[in-house]
Amino acid sequence: MLRCWRQHYVDLLTSVSHLALLLIGIQFGRPDVWQWCLGLVALVSGLAWVANYRRVRAIADLPTSRINSAAQGYVELYGRALTDPEHLIVSPFSALRCVWYRYKVYRKHGHHGWRLEHQGVSHETFIMTDGNGQCFVDPDHAEVMGAERRVTYQADYKRVEEILFGGSIYVLGELTTVGGANTPLNPREDVSALLAEWKQDKANLLQRFDLDGNGEIDLKEWELARRAAAREVEKQHREWRATAGVHVIRAPADGRIFLLSSLSPQRLRQQYQCWSWVHLLILIVAIGAFFWVGEHPW
Structure with a gap:
């Protein structure tokens, strides 16, 4: 006081x-x-x-x-x-x-x-x-x-x-x-959150990453999904840091x-x-x- x-x-x-x-x-x-x-x-x-x-x-x-x-x-x-x-x-x-x-x-x-x-x-x-x-x-x-x-x-x-x-x-x-540039970011957590969000829409996930069409996402296909999520998160982080x-x-x-x-x-x-x-x-x-x-x- x-x-x-x-x-x-x-x-x-x-x-x-x-x-x-x-x-x-x-x-x-x-x-x-x-x-x-x-x-x-x-x-x-x-x-x-x-x-x-x-x-x-x-x-x-x-x-x-x-x-x-x-x-x-x-x-x-x-x-x-x-x-x-x-x-x-x-x-x-x-x-x-x-x-x-x-x-x-x-x-x-x-x-x-x-x-x-x-x-x-x-x-x-x-x-x-x-x-x-x-x-x-x-x-x-x-x-x-x-x-x-x-x-x-x-x-x-x-x-x-x-x-x-x-x-x-x-x-x-x-x-x-x-x-802006001072935004605290955690790429690992954001990638995990994005993948969890994609899992909620299984049909779209299969359409994008089920390369062999067997209705399941195997380890190789899941690795492709993880890399795509990482690229998307990296792009989003760049946009956030570029803002004032x-x-x-x-x-x-x-x-x-x-x-x-x-x-x-x-x-x-x-x-x-x-x-x-x-x-x-x-x-x-x-x-x-x-x-x-x-x-x-x-």
Whole structure:
């Protein structure tokens, strides 16, 4: 579930946790409490810095691939999501055509604030193109950046939608090509299956391979049938491999970062880099304050 959190939400949550810890330190005002709070601030910022730095390196280290010539595996793609109505879905509350959405519905509970009632996310694949080829994008478990956020209120309910529209799209994930030259084939099994199919039509089998007309297929005649089946399977395999495969990019099976964004790779890298510097600065300040409090108790 953590994989589908948007990273800037995590950054904002860490900022809130920093503020809460500082308020606890101010409230108690004791050096030991301050050290505990500063230590936790340093720990949270350290983890957030590592998370953002990993994303900076993932984006910077991978060159942008062209869809039709991309290697199988972990790749970076940048292009445009198709915007014709046939390839778009509709967001549940705004009724806007888009390629991806996520929503949350909150209900107000008196002085206790907003409580989450239910939530959902789209699972439909969409098509992106880069002028070189087309690729299906499976958004399940993606960390989505650059989505438009819309908030509406009705009576005691608050509805929050995140919508990713068609147009510029950046994807960092695992590319697999289904069909075409990458089709896994087993000639032996296919020949056996074809011969079993021919056996179901005995009359046609005898007409084709009963050379001596005795109404039976002997070993020599069966060998001729097997060779004919092998030639037919070989021809079929050549035709399958000559067809264009279908490219699909999805969440990596090994748990690596899966990013989906309307931002360019340069702008996305800058955002993560900015947050990484912020968390690194907080980490350094928190560690310095931790030791200062230890040396200057009051």
